[in-house]
Amino acid sequence: MRVMPPPRGFLRRAALAVAALLVPAAAVLVAVPAGASVPADPPGWTSVFRDDFNGPAGSGINGADWLYTTGTSYPGGPAGFGTGEIETMTVDPSNVSLDGAGNLRITPLRDGGGNWTSGRVETRRSDFQPPAGGRLRVEARIQMPNVTGAAAKGYWPAFWMLGAPYRGNWWNWPGIGEIDIMENVQGINNEWATMHCGTSPGGPCNETTGIGGQRVCSPTSCQGGFHTYAAEWDRGTSPEQVRFYLDGVNFHTVRADQMDAATWNAATGHGFFLILNVAMGGAFPGAFGGGPDAGTQPGHPMTVDYVAVWQSGGGTTTPPTPTPTPTPTPPAGGRDAYAAIQAESYDGQAGLTTETTTDTGGGRNVGSAAHGDWARYQGVDFGTTAATQFRARVASGAAGGVSGLVEVRLDSRTNPPVGSFAIADTGGWQSWRTVPANISGVTGVHDVYLTFTSGQPADFVNVNWFDFGH
Incomplete structure (x- = not known):
């Protein structure tokens, strides 16, 4: 308020x-x-x-x-x-x-x-x-x-x-x-x-x-x-x-x-x-x-x-809460940059929804991504050899003239993107394709942010999974 x-x-x-x-x-x-x-x-x-x-x-x-x-x-x-x-x-x-x-x-x-x-x-x-x-x-x-x-x-x-x-x-x-x-x-x-x-x-x-x-x-x-x-x-x-x-x-x-x-x-x-x-x-x-x-x-x-x-009080044991608190799945952090990271497994987000996907492998995807929305994935481990590639499995049913960027940022969603790609209508919100992009070399462990930027307020992309490569 x-x-x-x-x-x-x-x-x-x-x-x-x-x-x-x-x-x-x-x-x-x-x-x-x-x-x-x-x-x-x-x-x-x-x-x-x-x-x-x-x-x-x-x-x-x-x-x-x-x-x-x-x-x-x-x-x-x-x-x-x-x-x-x-x-x-x-x-x-x-x-x-x-x-x-x-x-x-x-x-x-x-x-x-x-x-x-x-x-x-x-x-x-x-x-x-x-x-x-x-x-x-x-x-x-x-x-x-x-x-x-x-x-x-x-x-x-x-x-x-x-x-x-x-x-x-x-x-x-x-x-x-x-x-x-x-x-x-x-x-x-x-x-x-x-x-x-x-x-x-x-x-x-x-x-x-x-x-x-x-x-x-x-x-x-x-x-x-x-x-x-x-x-x-x-x-x-x-x-x-x-x-x-x-x-x-x-x-x-x-x-x-x-x-x-x-x-x-x-x-x-x-x-x-x-x-x-x-x-x-x-x-x-x-x-x-x-x-x-x-x-x-x-x-x-x-x-x-x-x-x-x-x-x-203090201590290392988490006491019960007044209402049931399920353990997050998957647990925060400990993610492998080079294995598929399910988009719906975010540790924080704004503006997004999840829905059942018809993509290969089933499961759920993140939807309703529009300008200003974001998702955070904690503790993504890139190792000691720099990752230079980013791939995302995306779909779009955006109207004609509506498009936007899927961006990768590290450790803060206000940091400059290390890479991005543009996406527009792919033929439907469940019409999936894998889109590659180059990124600046990344090593070590980072929180990864997917941020979504567009010149229009409308939804422009769904995301099923993403990963990184050398």
Whole structure:
């Protein structure tokens, strides 16, 4: 919800993306009633904050733990909270209140003059961070506003964290860090998770987009039921990292070595406060068609069952998390540059989907790649003899005149490419060909980034696998 959001310029092959991602990645989903309590502390974890939002219907938030943010900006801060959103945040129970069934409801409303109101609440505490060598897990169980299609234009619900130094300054974003645990726009069945840091625009964290990943809610949609959204900030591993979870599945990770040490330390060397809000309009919805407009339906709340924060001490053993956390497959790192690297085995990505492929060998491919998208593959070992060749198995159903570059970058997606090739329509999104390219000589172990660059916003390529050669 950021003081500038990811300005995504796509709503691409939506039906394909949703269908592809509806296959859960080893998630274990358990039906839980809407008014469920905060889960018990798992072994090795200690509760440091929890709110079940119990109380009479129409009552306000617990003022000992939460405060209301009102108006259209922080005092003296950027207008529209820096995002271009158009609502006025209020303390009115019609916008922010408990429902009497163990939930908090934040409800956007529109008056007769077309003016929007909504709610934004923040924790009074701004000291949430892991202990030295330990972990912090921030989790909420949320049903997004149950509205889709044209009626959802402009809706922007979010659960997120801002660095404590932002309070009272209001102009030091994104250097002080932002961790977006859950964002959604336009009633799309998708969660976006992002870390913001560094300088804007550009900088080591690619602002204003940030370092983001996304995942579709399944088997029920994000709007159709409750799901658990969490971020786990781990100071007990090297490099330090922030992992993002949807219903226990780790779908996105940001590591300290994705940026310089000064940027990471500025973004994480302090506590954070938590925020729940529903904005209307702004740059993020604008990237998906805009709104709100006359067809947008008011009155659909974001419903929050609980918010909880746990911490664990240092050590080398990873304790259980409150929701199931499957082991990534394949494990990060240890990749052979000269064997086929499956494109869908990325360790981080932005803007991409996966789908079943009809290519030889079957399996899945990465899809919906367009300008600005990327995928990261950790620990690719090129050995001591320089690799000078790159091959990728690609397909494209791009419209006439739409083309782009598939680029290889090392260790940072903002580093210059070591090689690239152009790709346009191959005859269909499952019409595969192997395309070679020369690269600058590469030895040693590197994180490999595939980045996608185009002069048009449309999808232009699918990728099944890639490898390197001498």
